Amino acid sequence: MEDILDQISKVKRDKLGTDIPILIFRVLRHYTNVYASDLLGEKASNILFINAGKALGEALGQRLYDEDINKYLENISKFVEDEKIGILKITHLDDNKLVVQLDECITCAGMDNIGKRICFFEVGLVAGLVENYLGKRVLAQETKCNANGEGTCEVTVNFG
Numbered sequence: 001m002e003d004i005l006d007q008i009s010k011v012k013r014d015k016l017g018t019d020i021p022i023l024i025f026r027v028l029r030h031y032t033n034v035y036a037s038d039l040l041g042e043k044a045s046n047i048l049f050i051n052a053g054k055a056l057g058e059a060l061g062q063r064l065y066d067e068d069i070n071k072y073l074e075n076i077s078k079f080v081e082d083e084k085i086g087i088l089k090i091t092h093l094d095d096n097k098l099v100v101q102l103d104e105c106i107t108c109a110g111m112d113n114i115g116k117r118i119c120f121f122e123v124g125l126v127a128g129l130v131e132n133y134l135g136k137r138v139l140a141q142e143t144k145c146n147a148n149g150e151g152t153c154e155v156t157v158n159f160g
């Protein structure tokens with residue numbers, strides 16, 4: 001079956017092309033977030049975004065897969081930067097834990113400090129990419145966020 005990524009990858013905009021200004025992305029991203037929180041409560045809304053990110057991570061993971069973990073992570077970093085999601089750096093990897101830093105995050109880089117971490121979609125995305133590779137569930141959380149005044153976004157994944 002064709003997944004969501006296949007469906008939405010088909011773009012026919014002869015005149016306008018495939019790029020949009022980042023503000024338009026953020027309008028869609030943040031308004032959806034605010035209204036999902038109103039409707040479902042903040043916790044359920046966060047789970048919704050994590051799960052959506054995970055679904056994308058799993059679909060993407062199949063496309064970027066390499067049995068060599070370092071090559072796989074390299075493919076992911078390249079994709080993330082090419083698509084201007086951010087600049088992904090692996091800051092820690094061992095048998096139990098992966099920590100990635102996302103500079104210039106598409107969702108929140110440059111935002112004022114609003115006192116909370118908000119990149120749940122990105123957390124899910126990283127979790128989905130790791131779950132795709134390991135073939136098992138992992139625990140992931142955002143451990144730094146621009147929107148929380150921490151200067152970058154960081155996702156920590158535990159799988160030990």
Ligand SMILES: [Zn+2]
Nearest residue numbers: 119145146153
């Ligand atoms: Zn963030």
